[in-house]
Amino acid sequence: xxxxxxxxxxxVVLGGGxxxxxxxxxxxxxxxxxxxxxxxxxxxxxxxxARELESLGVPTVATTRFEASDVxxxxxLVRRALDTVASVDLLLVAxxxxxxxxxxxxxxxxxxxxxxxxxxxxxxxxxxxxxxxxDHGHGRIVVLSSVAGVRVRRSNFVYGAAKAGLDGFxxxxxxxxxxxxxxxxxxxxxxxxxxxxxxxPEAPLATGPEEVADAIVRGLERDAEVxxxxxxxxxxxxxxxxxxxxxxxxxxx
Amino acid sequence: xxASGDARPVPPRRVLTxxxxxxxxxxxxxxxxxxxxxxxxxxxxxxxxxxxxxRGLGRAYGDAAQCAGGVLVDTRxxxxxxxxxxxxxxxxxxxxxxxxxxxxxxVPRGWFVPVTPxxxxxxxxxxxAADVHGKNHHRDGSIGSHLRELELVxxxxxxxxxxxxxxxxxxxxxxxxxxxxxxxxxxxxxxxxETSRLVVTTERARDLEECMARLSDxxxxxxxxxxxxxxxxxxxxxxxxxxxAGDHASLDDLDASDRSDPLSYDxxxxxxxxxxxxxxxxxxTTVRALNEVWYAKAPRRRVGEIQTIAQFFHxxxxxxxxxxxxxxxxxxxxxxxxxxxxxxxxxxxxxLLQRARLTPSLCVLKSFGAASLxxxxxxxxxxxxxxxxxxxxxxxxxxLDEIDGLVAAAGGRVYLAKDGRLRxxxxxxxxPRLAEWRAxxxxxxxxxxxxxxxxxxxxVQDRERSDx
Numbered sequence: 040x041x042x043x044x045x046x047x048x049x050x051v052v053l054g055g056g057x058x059x060x061x062x063x064x065x066x067x068x069x070x071x072x073x074x075x076x077x078x079x080x081x082x083x084x085x086x087x088x089a090r091e092l093e094s095l096g097v098p099t100v101a102t103t104r105f106e107a108s109d110v111x112x113x114x115x116l117v118r119r120a121l122d123t124v125a126s127v128d129l130l131l132v133a134x135x136x137x138x139x140x141x142x143x144x145x146x147x148x149x150x151x152x153x154x155x156x157x158x159x160x161x162x163x164x165x166x167x168x169x170x171x172x173x174d175h176g177h178g179r180i181v182v183l184s185s186v187a188g189v190r191v192r193r194s195n196f197v198y199g200a201a202k203a204g205l206d207g208f209x210x211x212x213x214x215x216x217x218x219x220x221x222x223x224x225x226x227x228x229x230x231x232x233x234x235x236x237x238x239x240p241e242a243p244l245a246t247g248p249e250e251v252a253d254a255i256v257r258g259l260e261r262d263a264e265v266x267x268x269x270x271x272x273x274x275x276x277x278x279x280x281x282x283x284x285x286x287x288x289x290x291x292x
Numbered sequence: 293x294x295a296s297g298d299a300r301p302v303p304p305r306r307v308l309t310x311x312x313x314x315x316x317x318x319x320x321x322x323x324x325x326x327x328x329x330x331x332x333x334x335x336x337x338x339x340x341x342x343x344x345x346x347r348g349l350g351r352a353y354g355d356a357a358q359c360a361g362g363v364l365v366d367t368r369x370x371x372x373x374x375x376x377x378x379x380x381x382x383x384x385x386x387x388x389x390x391x392x393x394x395x396x397x398x399v400p401r402g403w404f405v406p407v408t409p410x411x412x413x414x415x416x417x418x419x420x421a422a423d424v425h426g427k428n429h430h431r432d433g434s435i436g437s438h439l440r441e442l443e444l445v446x447x448x449x450x451x452x453x454x455x456x457x458x459x460x461x462x463x464x465x466x467x468x469x470x471x472x473x474x475x476x477x478x479x480x481x482x483x484x485x486e487t488s489r490l491v492v493t494t495e496r497a498r499d500l501e502e503c504m505a506r507l508s509d510x511x512x513x514x515x516x517x518x519x520x521x522x523x524x525x526x527x528x529x530x531x532x533x534x535x536x537a538g539d540h541a542s543l544d545d546l547d548a549s550d551r552s553d554p555l556s557y558d559x560x561x562x563x564x565x566x567x568x569x570x571x572x573x574x575x576x577t578t579v580r581a582l583n584e585v586w587y588a589k590a591p592r593r594r595v596g597e598i599q600t601i602a603q604f605f606h607x608x609x610x611x612x613x614x615x616x617x618x619x620x621x622x623x624x625x626x627x628x629x630x631x632x633x634x635x636x637x638x639x640x641x642x643x644l645l646q647r648a649r650l651t652p653s654l655c656v657l658k659s660f661g662a663a664s665l666x667x668x669x670x671x672x673x674x675x676x677x678x679x680x681x682x683x684x685x686x687x688x689x690x691x692l693d694e695i696d697g698l699v700a701a702a703g704g705r706v707y708l709a710k711d712g713r714l715r716x717x718x719x720x721x722x723x724p725r726l727a728e729w730r731a732x733x734x735x736x737x738x739x740x741x742x743x744x745x746x747x748x749x750x751x752v753q754d755r756e757r758s759d760x
Contacts, residue, residue, distance in 0.1 A: 040749040043314040043354050043624055043712030044689045048749070070689055071715050073752065126360075176305065176361030177317035177745070220307050220318030220360055261621055261684045262314075 040128060041179060042071060045259035047128030049074040051120045053105050053164055054134030056084030058233045059183060061091070062252035063131065068095040076120045078105035079134070099123060107134055107160020108152075113167040120168075126175045129259075130168045132161050132182045135202075137235050140195050150197055157201035162208045169212060173219035180223045181255060182209040186267070189227060189276045193288050213264065224258050226251065227276075228268040244269055308364065311615055312353040313568075313622030314683040315712060317360035317745055321347070325369045327386065327476035330445045334474070334741070337363045338447075343743040346474040348388060348415030352422065353625040354712025355745035356469055362743065365474050367417050373397045374477070381482040382440055387417030387475045392559075392609075399557035399601065403482035404540065406438035410656075412559075412606045416478040422709035423467035423669040427516035427538075427605070430661040434671050436466035437664055439480050446473030447737035454479075455665075464732040467669035469708055471742045472733060483540075487554040490516070490538040490604045491545050492597045496590050500531025500639055504675070507659055510537040516604070517659075522583040523642065523652030523679055524576075530642055533657065534590040538604055545598065559602035564612035572619030572682050579653045621684035626692055627707040629660060631674040634702025638677050641695045645679060648687040652679035667725035670707045678710070689713060708746060716752040 041047050048071050052060045055077025064075060075092055077085045077100070085102040092100045101123040105116055120127065138153040139145055165180060172178040187195050188202030206225060213223030228251045230242035251268045258266035267273045279287070309316035320342075324330050337344040343362035350357055357364070367388035375384040381403045385394060391405055392412040398404070409424040418424075420442065425434045432438070441454040444465055453462035465472045493510065497503035503519050510517050514537035521533040543554055608614055615623070630637045638657065645652045656678045660671045681688060696706060696718050705722035706714055720726055 040317075040355065040360070040745050041315060042689075042749060043310075043312060043622070044683055045315075046689055046713070070693075071713075073716075173318075174361060176319055218305065218307055218318065220305070220316065260688070 040177065045179070045262060046070040047179070047259075048072060049124035049127060050129045050131060051076045051078065051124065051127050051168065052131045052133055053078050053161060054132070055079040055088055055102065055105070056081045057133035057183075058248040059228075059231065059251045060131055060133040061088050062248040063255050064088075064092055064097075065095065066252055066256050067129075068092060068097050072097055074099040074124045075101070076123050077102045078116060078120070080104070080106060105134065105164065107164070108155050110160070110163045113164045116164060117167045117171050121171070127168060127172050127178050129178065130165070130172070130180045132165055132180065134161050135183065135198075135235070137195065137198050137239070140193070140197055145197065153197045154201045154204070157198060158204040158208070161205060165209070165212065169216060169221060172221045173216060176220040178221045179259070180209070180212070180221065181259075182206075182223065182225050184209065184225050184227045186227050186229045186272050186276055190279045190287070192290070194291075222262065222264075224255075224263055224266060226255055226258070226266045226268065227272060228254075229272055231268075244271065308347070308350070308358055309622065310354045310357060310712065311351050312624050312683070312712060313615055313618065314624060315355060315358075315622075317355070317358050319359045319362050319364045321364050321366050323366040323369050324388075327370065327443060327445070329370075330365060330474050330476050331450055333363065333365055334445055334447070338739075338741055344474075344741055345744050346387070346417060346421070346470045348418035349390060349413050351411060351414045351418060353710040355749065356422075356709055356711070357418070358745040359743060360745055360748075367415055367474070367476075370476070371415075376401065376403070381484060382479060383482055384477060384479045385416055387420075387478055388415050389478075390415055391419065395557060395601065398482055399485070399488050400555050402485055402555055404485045404601075406432060406481060406483050407435040408605050410606065411609055412602075413609060416480075417470075417475040420466055420475055420478055421468060421470045422707075423664055423666050423671075424709070425660070425671050427518045427658065429671055430511045430517065430659050431515050433662060434467075434664045434669060435480070436463070436666050436669060439466065439478065441477075441479040442475050443477035444473045444475055447739065447741045450476075460732050461736065463666045464668075464729050467664065467666035468729070468733075469668065469746065470744060471747055472736060473742055485540045485555075486543050487541045487546055487550075488557045488601055489541040489546060489550065489554075489598050490601070491541045492536055492538040492599045492604060494591055494594045494597065495535045495537075496587065496592050497531075497533045497535060499529060500533075500642070503531055503533040503535065503657060504635060504638075504659075506535055507657070510535060511659055513537070515539050519657040520586070521642070521655040521657050521677075522587055523645065523655035524580045524583050526643065526646045530639065531657075532587060534587060536604070538599070541598060547598075550598070557601060559600070559606070559609070563610060565614055565616040568616045569619055572617070572621070572623075572684075576649065576651045579651050582653075618680075618682050619684075621682065623680055623682045624688070624712050625678060625680050625710040626695070627676060627678035627710045628695070628699045628704055629670065629672055629674050629676040629707075630699055630702045630704035631672065633674075634699075634704055635675050637695075637698045637702045637704065638675050640698055641677060644691055644695055645681070648691040650681050650688060650691060652681055654678075654680040667729040668708070668723055670705065670709070672705070674704065676707075678707075708750075711746065714750060716750050719750040
């Protein structure tokens with residue numbers, strides 16, 4: 040069960056190798072975390088993350104395969120997760136890929152793959168978990184969206200467009216889950232320094248996984264529907280929606 | 293889990309929180325109008341593979357009366373006063389009957405409840421489940437020691453329990469947080485009163501040391517006592533407080549105008565917080581100001597003041613829905629007890645809350661008398677401190693975890709009826725008779741039909757052998 044301050048005991052992570060997920064789990068391990076399922080593709084990264092959590096004293100840690108594109112496996116993924124945790128207090132959706140936004144480098148397949156990795160795959164898996172969580176009558180879904188999806192920019196438009204889809208889906212799912220005891224928290228960070236963004240020129244107001252994790256913990260405590268990281272993005276993105284396209288496309292990075 | 297081909301209509305669920313209005317999980321709420329309706333609901337839940345829990349007036353602050361994904365048996369409509377013996381003062385009520393309803397029925401006849409918590413809006417079933425205490429604990433103990441009989445619909449059927457009748461299950465039910473089944477009827481011994489007033493002594497104490505010393509003195513002389521502690525002031529003023537102590541007034545204590553109707557009882561509820569404000573109204577500045585005013589206006593020492601039952605026992609009940617004032621994130625009430633040898637923990641707790649700027653409003657200090665026979669009962673001889681703390685602040689979890697550690701190390705415990713965040717590791721340490729309680733429950737309800745969110749959160753050992 041989540042306690043009244045929003046701290047979970049059991050967590051399932053989609054994208055279990057994510058550095059933001061890792062930073063969050065380390066924080067939750069210091070509170071009341073007892074069981075974690077790390078689901079992802081990179082078995083080495085999952086195993087390393089699992090070892091770290093075990094060394095922090097989390098009694099139960101399991102890893103399992105999550106392939107965003109393998110939608111037919113997603114309900115089975117829920118079953119596998121429930122072999123380890125009795126119920127899902129917190130589902131962290133942290134899977135995604137940045138990809139390219141250069142027309143020469145993109146192909147129809149590449150676009151489809153990016154949309155799948157960032158939107159349709161995570162959305163399908165979220166739905167599978169949400170139905171079971173609604174039956175259990177409690178739980179929270181934390182979705183890593185991005186400011187890139189709030190107003191899509193030239194420099195990462197495929198990623199941004201997919202995140203826009205995921206963000207919208209998460210808002211609607213949160214509304215659909217009203218009355219079930221399951222709540223959805225959407226996290227919208229700006230540029231985060233991670234493996235995914237390695238080599239990409241840093242944008243203003245960049246943060247690290249630790250800052251994002253701190254903001255998520257505060258969001259859980261406040262039962263927040265949306266968490267911006269840093270918080271000033273709430274205002275900046277409200278303003279951004281009024282910037283004309285002709286100007287917007289010229290804003291660097 | 294429900295099979296997908298099930299054709300029966302699924303009753304709608306509701307998201308329910310505790311009185312602190314934080315968190316919240318979804319369950320089906322099934323109102324019952326009479327004890328006869330309870331057993332069929334238990335059978336229905338069993339056949340559907342759903343968990344079950346009684347819920348009364350929802351005054352537990354945390355998740356004690358929540359059952360995510362299960363069925364909450366709403367006892368509120370089952371609220372009749374069944375029988376009052378005019379000679380012995382033994383009263384039989386349905387479990388959904390509130391202390392409020394009971395007082396309205398019995399005070400005019402010259403009787404008072406043996407124990408009342410700080411609100412009269414608790415059901416008697418809930419009062420039994422939490423083995424509630426009041427301002428007279430140092431003298432009269434908790435409500436469990438005033439019970440004559442209970443009717444319980446448990447996992448193995450309907451039984452009548454009492455201190456001399458299936459005593460193990462009786463004491464497992466007292467303080468058992470609803471986890472032994474649904475109490476449908478409560479039979480308890482009332483206290484004879486001559487008037488509906490109290491003679492009250494009020495004193496101010498400059499700091500915690502003086503407060504504890506004065507409380508100990510006053511406890512020896514008075515049936516009721518409590519200290520309201522300024523939770524904000526620190527340093528040399530840490531623990532400054534206003535102590536009230538009282539006794540039921542005799543006819544001779546009343547002036548002529550009151551003497552004509554000495555047992556009148558008609559508490560009014562003039563004020564209400566009508567909506568939940570978008571931000572909490574209970575901030576640092578307001579709490580500090582209120583504490584200043586309240587301390588300054590209290591007399592250094594006043595004796596012989598006549599107060600009504602509502603004024604003396606239930607001051608917060610005069611504002612309906614006051615818990616809304618904490619805003620959308622709600623609040624938690626933190627209450628612990630430590631043996632007298634650990635009284636230093638009270639000071640440390642106040643200091644830690646202040647250092648984290650958690651703005652404890654409404655701090656209450658009281659000394660407890662002897663413990664009840666119930667294995668999961670909260671009170672033990674020593675000091676108990678209760679503090680309301682707004683939820684949503686960043687440090688609340690770690691700070692309360694730290695205080696929990698001090699409390700456990702001193703041999704104390706936190707109160708389950710208020711809890712929403714204790715960690716399971718400390719739960720077993722704080723309740724050393726847990727294994728004894730669990731043995732009774734396991735014999736009676738091996739399938740764990742009765743489960744609460746609180747229990748799922750705390751009883752990790754149970755879960756490892758169950759489907760939740």
